[in-house]
Amino acid sequence: MSSVAIIDYGAGNLHSAAKAFERMAADVGEMDVLVTADPELVRKADRIMLPGVGAFADCKAGLDAVPGMVDVLEEKVIRGGTPFLGVCVGMQLMASEGREKAVTPGLGWIPGAVERIRPNDPSLKIPHMGWNNISVVKPHAVLEGIPDGPDGLHAYFVHSYHLVTEIADMRIATTDYGGTVTACVGRDNLFGAQFHPEKSQALGLKLIENFLRWTP
Amino acid sequence: MTLKTRLIPCLDVMNGRVVKGVQFVDLRDAGDPVQAAIAYDAAGADELTFLDIAASHEGRETIFDVVSRTAEHCFMPVTVGGGVRTIEDIRKLLLAGADKVAINSAAVSDPDFISRAADKFGNQCIVVSVDAKQRLDQQVGGDNRSEWEIFTHGGRRPSGLDAVEFAVRMVERGAGELLVTSMDRDGTKSGFDLGLTRSIADAVEVPVIASGGVGSLQDLVDGVKEGHASAVLAASVFHFGTFTIPQAKQYLRDHGVAVRMDGAA
Numbered sequence: 303m304s305s306v307a308i309i310d311y312g313a314g315n316l317h318s319a320a321k322a323f324e325r326m327a328a329d330v331g332e333m334d335v336l337v338t339a340d341p342e343l344v345r346k347a348d349r350i351m352l353p354g355v356g357a358f359a360d361c362k363a364g365l366d367a368v369p370g371m372v373d374v375l376e377e378k379v380i381r382g383g384t385p386f387l388g389v390c391v392g393m394q395l396m397a398s399e400g401r402e403k404a405v406t407p408g409l410g411w412i413p414g415a416v417e418r419i420r421p422n423d424p425s426l427k428i429p430h431m432g433w434n435n436i437s438v439v440k441p442h443a444v445l446e447g448i449p450d451g452p453d454g455l456h457a458y459f460v461h462s463y464h465l466v467t468e469i470a471d472m473r474i475a476t477t478d479y480g481g482t483v484t485a486c487v488g489r490d491n492l493f494g495a496q497f498h499p500e501k502s503q504a505l506g507l508k509l510i511e512n513f514l515r516w517t518p
Numbered sequence: 519m520t521l522k523t524r525l526i527p528c529l530d531v532m533n534g535r536v537v538k539g540v541q542f543v544d545l546r547d548a549g550d551p552v553q554a555a556i557a558y559d560a561a562g563a564d565e566l567t568f569l570d571i572a573a574s575h576e577g578r579e580t581i582f583d584v585v586s587r588t589a590e591h592c593f594m595p596v597t598v599g600g601g602v603r604t605i606e607d608i609r610k611l612l613l614a615g616a617d618k619v620a621i622n623s624a625a626v627s628d629p630d631f632i633s634r635a636a637d638k639f640g641n642q643c644i645v646v647s648v649d650a651k652q653r654l655d656q657q658v659g660g661d662n663r664s665e666w667e668i669f670t671h672g673g674r675r676p677s678g679l680d681a682v683e684f685a686v687r688m689v690e691r692g693a694g695e696l697l698v699t700s701m702d703r704d705g706t707k708s709g710f711d712l713g714l715t716r717s718i719a720d721a722v723e724v725p726v727i728a729s730g731g732v733g734s735l736q737d738l739v740d741g742v743k744e745g746h747a748s749a750v751l752a753a754s755v756f757h758f759g760t761f762t763i764p765q766a767k768q769y770l771r772d773h774g775v776a777v778r779m780d781g782a783a
Binding site: 315316317318321322325355356357360426427428429430431432433434455456458459460461462478479498500501502503504505506507 | 586640723
């Protein structure tokens with residue numbers, strides 16, 4: 303039986319994420335969903351999901367505080383090619399650096415910085431909180447079968463910062479909030495969603511299913 | 519493409535059961551909040567709010583189970599309010615599967631609690647409930663006070679705090695969203711207090727949820743267009759089946775408010 307590890311480092315709505323993954327894992331079949339803070343269990347996993355809510359620096363500090371976890375992630379995801387999904391701040395951590403409060407180095411997997419959203423319409427609220435459409439700018443297996451654009455499905459966003467990629471090709475999907483905001487990033491076996499798939503009903507469950515079936 | 523206005527049904531929960539009951543067709547147990555949540559989810563609600571009105575500690579404990587069971591079935595954002603007083607309360611609710619917590623009395627008595635909570639869990643999950651009433655003394659204009667004052671303990675206790683000033687201070691402390699309830703309008707079905715909602719929405723950068731007083735579908739539209747709310751919350755009009763969620767969304771859309779229709783088949 304294959305397994306997906308959801309990393310527990312004290313920063314995330316783990317219960318919700320686990321329930322959504324369990325729901326879709328049952329459809330995909332023969333798959334264990336594991337919520338764990340143990341790098342050894344992550345090393346054995348076939349897929350890895352990194353959640354995260356709160357501030358970038360706090361999440362990075364939380365991840366660094368789990369002994370051996372960042373090393374195992376580097377080994378599995380960067381050198382081992384294990385399919386990886388980062389969600390919300392878990393996605394932002396893939397960046398070179400975060401610029402929330404202070405400049406904090408990220409994992410450096412997706413060149414770029416996590417910067418504050420600056421809508422061109424001053425009446426737009428920050429955080430960008432609620433349901434918005436996404437636009438796929440680079441077709442991707444993890445977004446397959448998800449209707450996008452103004453008549454497409456909606457994703458649930460809650461964030462004040464987003465990942466501005468240095469390499470245009472790594473921005474997979476965007477949303478509009480007084481300007482273009484990064485919704486999904488990816489390269490090789492790495493995928494990140496700024497919105498919360500586990501809270502995005504039909505769109506989110508489909509994304510999770512696609513991720514569980516993904517063979518990059 | 520645009521961010522959609524959120525429609526949020528609110529369930530009052532006491533000792534693990536829905537108070538007032540919910541009149542849904544095909545609901546096996548109208549008193550079970552999880553059943554009600556599933557029905558709202560299927561109907562296309564954008565978020566759910568549980569307001570825990572338990573009077574006792576034992577009653578309080580049941581909300582964790584309600585939230586946890588809801589998270590197994592509903593893949594949408596869930597906010598829990600009522601009796602949130604400590605960092606530990608917040609941690610337990612988030613671990614159970616809540617995405618946001620709404621804080622009322624504790625925010626008034628100890629504003630620093632909001633700072634600590636936001637630092638610990640992030641601004642995005644800290645909602646401050648602004649429960650306000652029109653001032654009794656009506657001394658407006660002589661100082662910088664607005665027309666509204668903060669009340670706590672279910673609207674029974676005046677705090678002396680100006681509602682707009684309080685809202686601004688809570689956002690400075692780290693509130694990521696404000697749930698603005700008119701205690702004058704709550705339960706009256708006479709519409710939101712639009713002046714209150716707009717005064718606060720225009721004074722802060724974060725989203726405002728309008729609450730208290732919905733009696734008609736036009737009230738929802740007014741809350742957005744005139745109250746400048748990012749989300750509208752109602753309880754009894756949905757509980758008692760006056761309107762359904764799809765009816766409300768269709769009405770909002772027909773009146774120029776962008777809403778998410780994913781759930782409407």
